[in-house]
Amino acid sequence: MKKKLLATILSVALTASLLAGCGSSASTSGADNAAGTDVATEEETGEDAAAATEEGEVAEGEAAPDAVTTVGDPNGTHMEMWSFVELHNTFYASMLEKWNAENPDRTIEITFTTYPYADMHTKLLTSLNAGTGAPDFCDVEVGQFPNVVAGVDTWLYPLDEALTPYAGDLVQSRLDVYAGADGKHYGAPTHVGATVMYYNAELLESYGIDYTTIKTWDDYTAAGEKLKEASNGEVCLTSVDTAGVDWLWLAMSEYGEDWTGGFEGPANVQLESVKNMLTMQQGWLDSDIAMVSPDGHVDLEAGFQNILDGNIASFPKALWYMSRFLNYMPEEAGKWALAPCPIFEEGQPRSVGIGGTGTVVTNQSSDPQLAADFIAYAKCSEEGAKGIWETLGFDVCNSAMWTDESITHAPNNEYVKFFRTNPYDILNEVKDEIGKISVVAISPTINEQMCNVTLNDVLENKMDVDEALQAAQDVISLEE
Amino acid sequence: MKIRKFLYSQRVAPYVFVLPFILSFCFFWIYPLCSTIVMSFQDILPTRTEWVGLKNYKKLLIDTTFHQAVINSFQYMLLTILLLIPFPMAFAVMMDSRLVKAKGVWKAFLYLPALTSVVISGTLFRLMFSEYSTGQLNVITGILGLGTFKWLKVKATGLFALVMVCCWRWTGVNMLYFLSGLKSIDGALYESAEIDGASAIQKFRFITIPLLKPTTIYVLTISIYAGLAMFMESYMLWAGPDSPNNIGLTIVGYLYKRGITKNQLGYGSAVGLVLLAIALVINVVQLILSGTFKKEEK
Numbered sequence: 107m108k109k110k111l112l113a114t115i116l117s118v119a120l121t122a123s124l125l126a127g128c129g130s131s132a133s134t135s136g137a138d139n140a141a142g143t144d145v146a147t148e149e150e151t152g153e154d155a156a157a158a159t160e161e162g163e164v165a166e167g168e169a170a171p172d173a174v175t176t177v178g179d180p181n182g183t184h185m186e187m188w189s190f191v192e193l194h195n196t197f198y199a200s201m202l203e204k205w206n207a208e209n210p211d212r213t214i215e216i217t218f219t220t221y222p223y224a225d226m227h228t229k230l231l232t233s234l235n236a237g238t239g240a241p242d243f244c245d246v247e248v249g250q251f252p253n254v255v256a257g258v259d260t261w262l263y264p265l266d267e268a269l270t271p272y273a274g275d276l277v278q279s280r281l282d283v284y285a286g287a288d289g290k291h292y293g294a295p296t297h298v299g300a301t302v303m304y305y306n307a308e309l310l311e312s313y314g315i316d317y318t319t320i321k322t323w324d325d326y327t328a329a330g331e332k333l334k335e336a337s338n339g340e341v342c343l344t345s346v347d348t349a350g351v352d353w354l355w356l357a358m359s360e361y362g363e364d365w366t367g368g369f370e371g372p373a374n375v376q377l378e379s380v381k382n383m384l385t386m387q388q389g390w391l392d393s394d395i396a397m398v399s400p401d402g403h404v405d406l407e408a409g410f411q412n413i414l415d416g417n418i419a420s421f422p423k424a425l426w427y428m429s430r431f432l433n434y435m436p437e438e439a440g441k442w443a444l445a446p447c448p449i450f451e452e453g454q455p456r457s458v459g460i461g462g463t464g465t466v467v468t469n470q471s472s473d474p475q476l477a478a479d480f481i482a483y484a485k486c487s488e489e490g491a492k493g494i495w496e497t498l499g500f501d502v503c504n505s506a507m508w509t510d511e512s513i514t515h516a517p518n519n520e521y522v523k524f525f526r527t528n529p530y531d532i533l534n535e536v537k538d539e540i541g542k543i544s545v546v547a548i549s550p551t552i553n554e555q556m557c558n559v560t561l562n563d564v565l566e567n568k569m570d571v572d573e574a575l576q577a578a579q580d581v582i583s584l585e586e
Numbered sequence: 587m588k589i590r591k592f593l594y595s596q597r598v599a600p601y602v603f604v605l606p607f608i609l610s611f612c613f614f615w616i617y618p619l620c621s622t623i624v625m626s627f628q629d630i631l632p633t634r635t636e637w638v639g640l641k642n643y644k645k646l647l648i649d650t651t652f653h654q655a656v657i658n659s660f661q662y663m664l665l666t667i668l669l670l671i672p673f674p675m676a677f678a679v680m681m682d683s684r685l686v687k688a689k690g691v692w693k694a695f696l697y698l699p700a701l702t703s704v705v706i707s708g709t710l711f712r713l714m715f716s717e718y719s720t721g722q723l724n725v726i727t728g729i730l731g732l733g734t735f736k737w738l739k740v741k742a743t744g745l746f747a748l749v750m751v752c753c754w755r756w757t758g759v760n761m762l763y764f765l766s767g768l769k770s771i772d773g774a775l776y777e778s779a780e781i782d783g784a785s786a787i788q789k790f791r792f793i794t795i796p797l798l799k800p801t802t803i804y805v806l807t808i809s810i811y812a813g814l815a816m817f818m819e820s821y822m823l824w825a826g827p828d829s830p831n832n833i834g835l836t837i838v839g840y841l842y843k844r845g846i847t848k849n850q851l852g853y854g855s856a857v858g859l860v861l862l863a864i865a866l867v868i869n870v871v872q873l874i875l876s877g878t879f880k881k882e883e884k
Binding site: 228231234235253256257260261348349400401402407408411412550551554557558559562563566581584 | 631632645648649650651713716717718720721736738739828829830831832843846847848849
């Protein structure tokens with residue numbers, strides 16, 4: 107009997123060790139890889155977010171990738187909210203307190219979860235596809251929006267009704283960025299992302315250049331020549347991007363063109379605006395007025411360093427880039443000024459909206475109407491706009507706030523203090539000139555082709571602009 | 587009684603023992619493989635799925651970006667094989683020799699990179715290879731009077747960076763494989779060779795290399811697959827699946843881009859299956875040529 111018992115115990119032990127063996131062998135051979143990938147999805151995204159989201163304060167999302175907090179009235183309707191920027195969640199939580207105070211009969215309790223950028227978007231898409239597991243609200247980065255809005259009515263709840271009370275004050279072009287193919291609006295915008303010119307006024311003054319006289323790209327080029335001579339070629343007027351399309355968006359907006367062709371399509375990148383901008387940039391590079399942005403664009407470590415080292419004196423970027431100065435280049439305080447962008451011809455619009463985060467309400471929500479009402483209040487009401495400007499430093503979509511000098515010129519606001527010009531003065535100046543480039547299903551393909559191939563060919567390899575655009579068009583047409 | 591009979595049955599026992607593996611294999615490998623095959627013939631759109639026949643495969647034939655990815659993966663695989671077999675073998679022989687002191691320390695040094703996360707090392711390498719003048723490698727080339735390079739923007743230097751990350755990471759691991767191969771070679775062979783007057787090089791050429799062949803074939807096989815399936819290194823070096831002129835795009839990088847980033851799971855599945863086919867063909871040919879199958883027949 108003892109023998110049998112021993113045999114049984116031994117065989118159990120053997121089986122167990124075999125099982126354990128299975129597990130460990132899998133993790134050593136097949137791999138290292140599998141384990142590695144897991145780590146990647148968790149960590150790379152912080153980096154990714156910093157590079158890709160084009161929003162302020164991403165650092166917070168990076169520091170605490172899985173922050174979960176529950177805020178609000180425990181007796182109210184319970185909801186879930188996901189974001190990839192913790193500061194966004196903090197802001198929504200503060201708005202939730204106000205909502206609950208103002209609407210005692212419609213109180214809400216929200217559990218906020220912050221995920222890393224790529225993780226969150228993948229998770230959201232998967233849960234929308236599966237029809238279960240999605241949160242009530244979710245922040246969606248504008249570049250990812252086409253994927254999410256592809257399921258229009260079946261996945262998301264339209265916000266048009268909820269936005270009605272604020273519609274008069276909202277910048278329509280920003281709302282339209284988050285429209286679906288059916289014309290309804292599915293995302294509550296965070297900011298306008300108006301593109302302006304950032305000038306290192308101190309540096310330019312030291313070489314006798316007055317940035318306020320620059321109105322057209324010809325003026326800009328002339329200033330570049332002057333700067334080159336005055337500084338013995340040490341300072342470039344700007345750096346052009348091989349991994350970003352901001353310059354091209356600006357050009358398209360100035361000419362009133364749009365390479366996506368909107369929802370109807372077809373996409374066409376062989377536009378006058380794009381050709382003119384690229385040809386002009388090639389000219390700048392040939393005459394050493396401009397340099398190619400180190401590592402591809404100015405919103406990266408090397409780009410910040412390039413600015414800090416005083417190698418470039420200006421660049422166009424959306425207003426949310428202000429937060430980069432505060433976070434990564436505090437030494438530059440008081441040196442920089444903002445101004446409307448130069449134009450090709452008199453009378454063209456001088457700005458374009460770039461970047462952003464739209465908050466969607468999913469159809470899986472327990473009470474989509476309540477959710478929509480809350481998010482519209484939190485992001486689009488005057489109260490919400492004030493909060494966004496004060497906590498996140500963005501150019502808000504509710505234009506009623508733009509003229510309220512007690513907020514926009516508040517002397518202790520760190521953004522107001524940092525720059526020589528007031529961001530809202532510039533915003534009011536270009537108010538009716540902020541163009542919109544559609545973000546539709548083909549957008550990621552165009553972006554990718556431009557940033558990976560075309561811009562490198564044109565700016566680094568000196569390829570003929572028409573030839574490069576034809577090649578890009580061929581690839582993009584294949585995807586439609 | 588029946589249970590006991592079952593438990594003690596010699597015919598059943600082997601199946602019981604391999605059952606856990608078979609189950610996990612079916613669940614985590616066979617099932618995904620089958621559904622990948624099915625999905626590669628579909629267009630998986632939000633909210634609906636359509637059968638599209640061979641459309642995805644036809645598109646692969648004219649998709650120049652995919653061709654670029656295949657070429658990149660091949661070049662990378664060949665380079666890693668050229669570097670990751672001779673060098674680790676040489677290191678292993680050194681570690682096995684009596685002439686080297688403090689072997690444990692060297693082994694630990696060589697193996698250490700394999701323990702670090704690619705995420706961290708990839709980020710560090712990216713900063714080192716920055717095209718800005720303060721990037722570590724540009725500082726070094728500057729001191730040497732070579733000027734600065736746009737490392738991650740040009741094909742040759744980009745590939746160099748990738749291969750460097752790979753060698754840095756895997757040399758130690760391959761060395762351990764070879765080291766264990768060396769341990770199984772009978773020392774008496776070397777002694778008798780010495781009595782016959784063989785030089786160190788002759789011993790290496792006629793004893794070590796032939797007897798290490800099984801290890802070499804194993805390392806070669808996994809290197810071929812690992813080379814073709816490389817993703818992380820390139821993803822980290824360029825902070826995403828995109829790189830200038832697609833110089834760092836690999837087959838798996840393209841799969842990720844299509845399947846995950848662009849949510850085209852059908853097309854992504856087709857890319858994955860092509861990778862599987864390529865890796866299978868190369869490895870089967872390689873194993874036939876190296877005579878692995880013949881041995882089993884004997």
